[in-house]
Amino acid sequence: MTTCFEFQEAGYQVTLIDPDPISGATHHAGGMLAPTAEVQYQQHDLILLMKESARLYPDLLQRVSKYTDLPTGYRTDGTLLIGADRADGMHVAELIKYMHLKDLPVDVLTTRQARAAEPALSPRISKVVSIDGDHQLSPRLYARALLDAILQRGAEHIADAVISIDGHDPCLTVTMNSGVRVASKSVVVLAAGLGAASIPGWFEGANPLQLRPVYGDIVRVRVPERLQPMVTKVVRGFVEDRQIYIIPRTDGTLAIGATSREDHPQPRTGAVHDLLRDAIRLIPGIEETEFIEVTCGARPGTPDDLPYLGWVGSNVIASTGYFRHGILLSALGARAAVDMATNQPLFPTLDVCDPFRHQI
Ligand SMILES: Cc1cc2nc3c(=O)[nH]c(=O)nc-3n(C[C@H](O)[C@H](O)[C@H](O)COP(=O)(O)OP(=O)(O)OC[C@H]3O[C@@H](n4cnc5c(N)ncnc54)[C@H](O)[C@@H]3O)c2cc1C
Incomplete structure (x- = not known):
């Protein structure tokens, strides 16, 4: 939903396809925005991503609040x-x-x-x-506020599950239980958390996304x-x-x-x-x-604790594998997906998030 919001900020029309948008890991999460307290040895790249995402958060929340009155539970008490x-x-x-x-x-x-x-x-x-500098929000509240904000701005919500993503632009199709949506002249962002591992069509051979619960x-x-x-x-x-x-x-x-x-x-x-x-x-x-x-x-989870974030096909971006820090990293992940779609320079450390790095 943060990705939807940032695409709207960039002027895109947005469709959210999700049967139950606040049901995944986000429904359970603590909501710490804590690049320092959550630091782990040997995770240099992850630390840089977390710091950058924490830096983006206050501005993101301020922009979201222009489109919804719902609370986010954001607190800066430390x-x-x-x-x-x-x-x-x-x-x-x-x-x-x-x-x-x-x-x-x-x-x-x-x-x-x-x-x-x-x-x-x-x-x-x-x-x-x-x-x-380590803050927090309430993920359930924040997700509700985000959903409200993107709907207020005119996003379409299709409450259905994606079964596959096939083809190439201009005949890229998203197949759902209820039917098929042709996504011509569109960018599809595969941001289905763990569910991304069971959506076929966009890769050949074994699924490159090695996600585990x-x-x-x-x-x-x-x-x-x-x-x-x-x-x-x-x-x-x-x-x-x-x-x-x-x-x-x-x-x-x-x-x-x-x-x-x-x-x-x-x-x-x-x-x-x-x-x-x-x-x-x-x-x-x-x-x-x-x-x-x-x-x-x-x-x-992913094998190296880093997200999968990058192009995986003609007009398809994967944005998943956020493991223990997906609430914090959502600000950077959403921004990065828009930067990719609009050919803007990316935050340099994002190189390590190549979605094909674990393909066998
Ligand atoms: C107990 C716990 C505590 C946590 N604490 C923190 C914390 O303090 N700070 C932090 O930053 N992170 C924390 N996390 C991690 C964080 O919750 C996740 O990294 C983050 O929520 C992942 O977000 P997501 O949107 O990628 O996935 P999810 O929140 O899992 O959402 C995936 C969405 O995809 C949808 N979906 C799945 N399959 C399909 C399909 N086929 N078609 C359409 N839609 C589909 C689902 O309905 C769901 O809405 C915690 C996680 C847990 C479990």
Whole structure:
């Protein structure tokens, strides 16, 4: 939908073909726009893409807000990265060195300073870093706002699944359950998340997109009125080497996530237990919250954790494989698809996103 929006900004007429536009990974996502707190060793190119996309976000949101009054849950309160025990603290200290190396700005706080800013934090924490530039939004709200904005601007929405994309311009056809749409003088952007792996027609031989589901359990709870706001910043932590995040929403709820596993798509009881135990270890007051739901989403993973973004045929662009950072990377992915279609220079690091790089 961000891609639809950016094509409209560039003057294109847009058709969104999706049976249920807010049902995929986006429905489950945390919504951290966090190039720094989410940094991982050995992912230099991904870091550059994430930084660039974070830079584009404020302007994108400002432009979207011209076409819809719906909220996005965007918050710029920042993020705290916390090590729980001493070993976790050493882990965070190592990460700080890496963040400095990658030119990612962070402020080291004493635990006293951190607890003055966020009194709900446990006194039993060993290392805290404040990251002002890591923001967040609520993906479900944002997706609804985007859908509203693109429809307000005249996009057509066909609530159907694409079965194949065949042919070449000017006879490029998009086949759906309900019929065929000829896409002459058009650009088709294949942005169906994991679903892109099962849409044939545009490639010869084996599908070059090596997408796999990486499941994530995420819990949502409501903070009782008397404890509001429990925290104002996103809290990202390591607890006995396990990763956890707690995201405060504007509606008084918290999202607590997320696992990363490749077994089955149902929420796993042990995962819920781990998430809640680790979240309570960092913010004990979470014990007092009301449980809302647990869901499990499937991230569209790729073998090297980088997206697939580029031309894959005559007038077809693939834009998928956004894995753990697709909410953040959507700003750059959408912009890049328009730049490709209009022959504009691309952000240089996008070379690494060649959709054919894993073709056998
Ligand atoms: C638990 C969890 C937490 C996450 N947290 C974050 C986070 O904090 N920050 C972040 O940046 N990212 C996060 N992510 C990752 C992020 O959610 C994904 O990378 C992103 O949502 C991918 O967006 P997408 O539009 O490519 O795919 P999806 O959101 O999966 O959407 C795919 C769409 O394609 C449609 N579709 C599928 N097949 C077809 C077809 N044949 N025809 C037509 N339409 C089709 C579907 O209906 C769906 O609407 C998280 C993911 C999970 C699961």
